[in-house]
Amino acid sequence: MTTTAPNATPDARAAVPANAPRIGPRGIVSALWLFAILNYLYCDVLGSHDADYMREILDGTGPVQLNQGALLGAGILMTIPIAATLITRIASHRLARWYSVAAGAVMTLVQIATLFVGTSTMYYTYFSIIEIATTATITWIALKKWKVDAL
Numbered sequence: 253m254t255t256t257a258p259n260a261t262p263d264a265r266a267a268v269p270a271n272a273p274r275i276g277p278r279g280i281v282s283a284l285w286l287f288a289i290l291n292y293l294y295c296d297v298l299g300s301h302d303a304d305y306m307r308e309i310l311d312g313t314g315p316v317q318l319n320q321g322a323l324l325g326a327g328i329l330m331t332i333p334i335a336a337t338l339i340t341r342i343a344s345h346r347l348a349r350w351y352s353v354a355a356g357a358v359m360t361l362v363q364i365a366t367l368f369v370g371t372s373t374m375y376y377t378y379f380s381i382i383e384i385a386t387t388a389t390i391t392w393i394a395l396k397k398w399k400v401d402a403l
Contacts, residue, residue: 277398281352281390282340288359288386289333295379302373315370333359333387345401349394356391360384 275283299305308314316322336355340348363383372380 276401277393278340278345278348278401281348281393281398282337284386284390284393285333285336285340285352288383288390289330289337291379291382291386292330292333295376295383298375298379302375305373329362336390345398349398352390352394352398356387356394360387360391363387 305314309318332355336352339351343351363380367377367380
């Protein structure tokens with residue numbers, strides 16, 4: 253059974269199977285990468301408003317010394333999901349899929365590990381749960397559901 257868009261002009265109507273997904277795995281994975289990045293970013297923005305955390309950074313008593321090397325490492329780490337949003341949209345199916353598998357696994361493990369560094373705040377734990385669930389879902393979709401290329 254096929255359906256057509258109800259308000260489409262006759263020339264623009266295309267037969268779409270009734271059970272067709274609205275968006276394919278490539279689009280879902282790309283959207284999930286963007287969702288993860290926005291959660292990483294907002295958690296960091298909130299952290300910059302945490303007086304105790306900022307005091308630890310400024311006086312050097314935090315669990316991680318934020319020197320040039322640490323900041324470069326954090327930048328490189330965040331390039332993984334940032335690149336994933338682009339790679340999942342424009343790269344070949346094989347590269348996009350396997351990059352998402354590898355990047356999703358790495359980001360999931362890194363986020364889990366960060367929960368054991370220092371004392372986790374309530375907001376950090378909240379965002380970590382979302383980020384871990386998102387990157388684990390990306391990995392699962394890329395492994396199990398993204399066998400065929402589709403947007």
